[in-house]
Amino acid sequence: MGEILKLENVSYTYGAGTPFEKTAVKDINLTFNSGDFVAIIGHTGSGKSTLVQHFNALLPPTSGTVYINGEDINQSAATRRAARFACGLVFQYPEYQLFEETVFLDIAYGPKNMGLSEIEVKRRVLAAAEAVGIDALTLEKSPFDLSGGQKRRVAIAGIIAMEPEILVLDEPMAGLDPKGRDEILDMIKNYHDKHKTTIILVTHSMEDAARMANRIVVMCDSSVLLDGTPGEIFARHDLLTKSGLDVPQITSVLIELKNRGYDVDTSVYTIEGAKEQLMKLRGKLC
Amino acid sequence: MLKDITLGQFFPGNTFMHKLDPRVKLVVCFVFIIVLFITENLAAYALAALFIILGVKVSKTSPKMLLKSLKPIMFLVLFTSILNIFYIEGEVLVRFWILKVTKEGLMTAFYMTSRIIMLVCATSLLMYTTSPISLTDALEHLLAPLNKVKFPVHEFSMMMTIAMRFIPTLIEETDKIMAAQKARGADFESGNIFARAKALIPILVPLFVSSFRRADELATAMECRLYQGGEGRTRLNVLKLTKYDYVFMVFSAISFVLMILLNVVGI
Numbered sequence: 001m002g003e004i005l006k007l008e009n010v011s012y013t014y015g016a017g018t019p020f021e022k023t024a025v026k027d028i029n030l031t032f033n034s035g036d037f038v039a040i041i042g043h044t045g046s047g048k049s050t051l052v053q054h055f056n057a058l059l060p061p062t063s064g065t066v067y068i069n070g071e072d073i074n075q076s077a078a079t080r081r082a083a084r085f086a087c088g089l090v091f092q093y094p095e096y097q098l099f100e101e102t103v104f105l106d107i108a109y110g111p112k113n114m115g116l117s118e119i120e121v122k123r124r125v126l127a128a129a130e131a132v133g134i135d136a137l138t139l140e141k142s143p144f145d146l147s148g149g150q151k152r153r154v155a156i157a158g159i160i161a162m163e164p165e166i167l168v169l170d171e172p173m174a175g176l177d178p179k180g181r182d183e184i185l186d187m188i189k190n191y192h193d194k195h196k197t198t199i200i201l202v203t204h205s206m207e208d209a210a211r212m213a214n215r216i217v218v219m220c221d222s223s224v225l226l227d228g229t230p231g232e233i234f235a236r237h238d239l240l241t242k243s244g245l246d247v248p249q250i251t252s253v254l255i256e257l258k259n260r261g262y263d264v265d266t267s268v269y270t271i272e273g274a275k276e277q278l279m280k281l282r283g284k285l286c
Numbered sequence: 287m288l289k290d291i292t293l294g295q296f297f298p299g300n301t302f303m304h305k306l307d308p309r310v311k312l313v314v315c316f317v318f319i320i321v322l323f324i325t326e327n328l329a330a331y332a333l334a335a336l337f338i339i340l341g342v343k344v345s346k347t348s349p350k351m352l353l354k355s356l357k358p359i360m361f362l363v364l365f366t367s368i369l370n371i372f373y374i375e376g377e378v379l380v381r382f383w384i385l386k387v388t389k390e391g392l393m394t395a396f397y398m399t400s401r402i403i404m405l406v407c408a409t410s411l412l413m414y415t416t417s418p419i420s421l422t423d424a425l426e427h428l429l430a431p432l433n434k435v436k437f438p439v440h441e442f443s444m445m446m447t448i449a450m451r452f453i454p455t456l457i458e459e460t461d462k463i464m465a466a467q468k469a470r471g472a473d474f475e476s477g478n479i480f481a482r483a484k485a486l487i488p489i490l491v492p493l494f495v496s497s498f499r500r501a502d503e504l505a506t507a508m509e510c511r512l513y514q515g516g517e518g519r520t521r522l523n524v525l526k527l528t529k530y531d532y533v534f535m536v537f538s539a540i541s542f543v544l545m546i547l548l549n550v551v552g553i
């Protein structure tokens with residue numbers, strides 16, 4: 001699988017030259033491969049949202065370069081526009097960007113901006129609505145009459161309908177109840193399995209990151225602290241706790257067991273894996 | 287891009303200028319502007335410029351920020367001074383084609399320009415060193431006598447406070463919505479004027495919706511805390527004059543009197 005998105009020494013400073021200067025992203029080097037499911041995780045204010053806005057040229061890096069498929073995306077207005085369509089970004093709390101009369105029209109806004117034919121727009125809207133679980137009846141409603149969770153789905157569908165090569169979601173579960181969270185997560189997982197789109201998911205939750213992603217990038221104080229598979233990341237629980245993040249609960253149980261002198265593998269992060277470890281331990285002890 | 291609007295932006299600090307009572311600053315600024323307009327004398331203007339430079343130094347405001355606030359009025363300044371230079375009758379200095387430059391014209395242009403520039407500098411300095419909240423607080427105090435003629439001073443200043451409080455929030459929100467719509471391929475830069483106006487709809491609708499929601503929530507929150515207007519209301523921060531204020535008032539008064547004297551004597 002080839003590399004699709006690449007960041008080279010990317011830094012970004014808000015309000016450069018004013019007393020409010022703040023470097024939110026510092027010297028980031030990252031490469032994402034096509035078809036990956038990557039989770040970006042980090043404490044509040046660590047620069048996650050700022051970082052992902054570089055992926056589709058919404059923010060031009062103060063220094064450094066961003067490449068999509070090997071091409072610098074900040075060369076001209078045309079390449080920036082192409083990047084918007086190649087890399088779809090769902091913002092934090094995206095439901096506040098809905099504006100059209102009906103859900104259908106709102107989802108169609110992105111594809112229409114791409115200059116697609118009416119038939120193609122319609123096909124994409126229907127496909128996106130199906131992917132996020134919006135039925136035909138809801139498509140004719142006003143987006144302002146929907147519940148919070150439904151609005152969130154519509155907003156995500158608005159990006160999916162553009163059929164981007166890379167789908168970036170900035171905390172799509174924030175502010176939803178546990179059921180709503182699971183539904184959104186399952187929806188994203190299904191979408192990834194079906195379309196093999198590269199997905200970059202920003203989240204606070206180690207559990208979600210562990211369950212969904214095959215690679216985790218940990219951000220801390222504007223820089224990348226760790227980068228690797230979930231197993232590799234959770235093996236460094238000392239570093240994680242120091243940077244204000246948790247390991248999944250199941251991993252912390254194993255860590256505590258290890259601290260008490262039992263021989264278990266602490267890089268396990270799934271219930272299944274933990275069960276295996278505990279069974280092995282039982283076999284040894286009895 | 288919207289963040290570049292500097293007028294009315296407050297830079298927190300802990301300098302002499304920041305510690306002054308907002309009422310004193312407001313009145314001094316007001317009197318300064320009046321004095322600027324009633325004097326027309328080189329020495330007096332030099333003194334006024336000194337007064338502003340001193341203010342910039344004491345408040346540790348970066349001169350760059352001050353220059354930035356001057357940018358939007360540069361056109362106005364140029365326009366008025368050019369008109370003045372060519373259209374005022376008097377002793378002719380240079381003449382070419384049908385235009386003539388007079389000494390009186392040059393002087394008037396100079397005074398007009400300095401006046402406008404110093405006016406903007408003084409108000410910007412006031413804005414940079416005073417939080418909007420304490421500014422409206424000061425306004426409420428200074429307008430209090432209007433209560434006698436049934437002018438709702440408290441309600442008026444509360445409206446001002448709320449409006450000022452929400453300007454940064456609205457700007458931030460507009461930025462966010464714009465970014466979100468750009469991510470969906472919105473294009474605000476190209477096309478004719480109608481296309482551009484139409485491109486604003488995806489920003490304005492969410493902005494209005496959230497503003498109304500916010501206003502509604504704020505009203506509910508205020509009612510929950512039994513807000514009922516100005517009568518009998520006490521304050522968290524009572525404005526009180528300190529020795530800094532007296533020093534500043536005396537210093538300003540001396541400067542202003544000097545300016546007027548210089549003007550009268552006509553050095």
Ligand SMILES: Nc1ncnc2c1ncn2[C@@H]1O[C@H](COP(=O)(O)OP(=O)(O)OP(=O)(O)O)[C@@H](O)[C@H]1O
Nearest residue numbers: 014015022024042043044045046047048049050051
């Ligand atoms: N528009 C802005 N102007 C100035 N500073 C900003 C702006 N947006 C973010 N910042 C600052 O940049 C830093 C990183 O913010 P960012 O939103 O990227 O964090 P985050 O990791 O997404 O946090 P969260 O988990 O809360 O969403 C923060 O310290 C924030 O104060």
Ligand SMILES: [Mg+2]
Nearest residue numbers: 048049092170
């Ligand atoms: Mg964020």
